Amino acid sequence: MEAKELRVMSAADLTDKLTGLREELGHLALKRATSRLDNPMKLKETKRDIARVATVLREKARQSQEG
8 A cells, every 4th residue: 555545645545545445454463462463564564554544644633723
């Protein structure tokens, strides 16, 4: 997922996406603890996606405050 794709989404959509990604991260962490992951890089990718979504949400919040 790229930041360009996220910037066109609404704040509500981004919040939903962030919630889904956090749930996915929890499931991946649980799988890692109990058994082997099919793709260990998925954990890292999900963390980065969470950071991207959070960054875009902060940008949108800051833009709405400025005017």
